[in-house]
Amino acid sequence: MRYDLAIIGGGLAGTATAYYAARAGARVILLERRDVNLGASGSNAGSIHAQIPFDPFRHLGADWARHYSEVLPLFIESIGLWAGLEDELGGDLGFVAKGGLMVAGSEHEMEMLREKSAIEQAQGLQIDLWDADDLAERAPFLTAGFPGGAFCPIEGKADPFRIAPLFLKRARAAGAALRRNAPVTAIAREPGGFAVTAGGETVHVARVVNAAGAHAAEVAQLVGVHVPIEAHAIQVCVTEKRPPLLPWLLYFTSEKLTLKQAIEGGFLIGGGWPARMRGGPVVDHRSVLRNLALAQRLVPGLGEVQIVRSWAAMVNGTPDWRPVLGEVPQVPGFFLNLFPWMGFTAGPAVSRAIAALALGQAPEVDLAPFSL
Ligand SMILES: Cc1cc2nc3c(=O)[nH]c(=O)nc-3n(C[C@H](O)[C@H](O)[C@H](O)COP(=O)(O)OP(=O)(O)OC[C@H]3O[C@@H](n4cnc5c(N)ncnc54)[C@H](O)[C@@H]3O)c2cc1C
DSSP: OEEEEEEEOOSHHHHHHHHHHHHTTOOEEEEOSSOTTOSGGGTSOOEEOOSOOHHHHHHHHHHHHHHHGGGHHHHHHHHHHHHHHHHHHTSOOOOBOOOEEEEESSHHHHHHHHHHHHHHHTTTOOOEEEEHHHHHHHOTTSOTTOOEEEEETTOEEOOTTTHHHHHHHHHHHTTOEEESSOOEEEEEEETTEEEEEETTEEEEEEEEEEOOGGGHHHHHHTTTOOOOOEEEEEEEEEEEEOSSOOOSEEEESSSOOEEEEOTTSEEEEEEEEEOEEESEEEOOHHHHHHHHHHHHHHOGGGTTOOEEEEEEEEEEEOTTSOOEEEEOTTSTTEEEEEOOSSHHHHHHHHHHHHHHHHTTOOOSSOOGGGOO
16 A cells, blocks of 8 residues: 555654644554654653743853744644643643743843743743742742742643553544554655655655654664754653642753642652663663752752652754754655654644645644754
8 A cells, every 4th residue: 555644753743743644634654663652752751841941041042042932933832732632632631731930040040031031922922020029929839039930821731641642543543554663774765755664564655754753863864864863861750749739830040950740749850851871761860869959949848759750761852952844855755843852842733734744735833944
């Protein structure tokens, strides 16, 4: 059988693209080298982000932030889509969007948050600047004395175990085929499309979407294309369950931190701290300690809480944090769905747009600024 679309990679990007393309009537085959959701999409911290991350803003500056801020409309669109996905896909995704608060660790960092918020607001993102009195009144669970913060009402969290499997289920119901244990090892151009070899079998397709996450550079290389995707080992930890304390996603400008409380009660502590490589990614206990100390500095109520699990995984990164999206100009019919660092948030909207592009339709969001 000849397919309209082969999608390489069974993470959120691949399963969501398969769903939107199959729903639109395309004959789709999803090729996954291991099993679905075993990569970053099923191992991430589950934060739904919209604010420009502070750590690169500090290191790369305001010009970088202005260039990067072109992704904010994608986050806004995607969070809007996330909000309707439980109904559309018919399943619980653990999606909650009550807001995210970036707490300033010093007056200087508060000033930087003001500068950053102006860049974010220029892209249509709502950011409310809070002063020390606002923090004392609205966030009494924080250590007293921080000068303020930036609150974004659309941020939140969702469950990384649920979204890609549910997209896959609905994609298959719409007719998409799946090959597990099928690493793509060759892609050859042929009249009318491509011959894609995966797990020893060759399938013939009109178009290809590379959604291979941290391994996307190797897959792109199969058609002679260089993409600036890097693989980084990072980690997250989760504590024992406690009664509700944190209503929002929290960040801290002093050092890398994301902190939130899962619906079940555990605190998820992350922010992109480095893990170690020992054949694959493994937890670095020095990162656990520093990450935990930071969380405790922000929220003293975490002082007595035990960590029960930590894990490491490979995240797809790019040096400038921008995604690489759309059709590759020198290889017509070959598409990239590569959203780095925060691809859990952006996955739904970006994948819907990539599916539209790959089927020759107009996408709902403009991906042109992110083409190769
Ligand atoms: C620890 C951690 C925490 C994170 N926290 C957050 C967060 O809180 N919020 C957020 O928005 N983002 C977060 N991210 C980032 C986010 O998880 C990723 O950007 C996103 O999941 C990428 O999705 P993907 O589908 O592109 O890649 P993946 O989920 O990695 O899927 C890629 C798939 O491609 C398959 N593959 C690779 N090569 C081949 C091949 N040759 N043939 C066939 N299949 C292949 C892989 O096996 C894999 O299943 C985090 C990431 C990590 C690792």
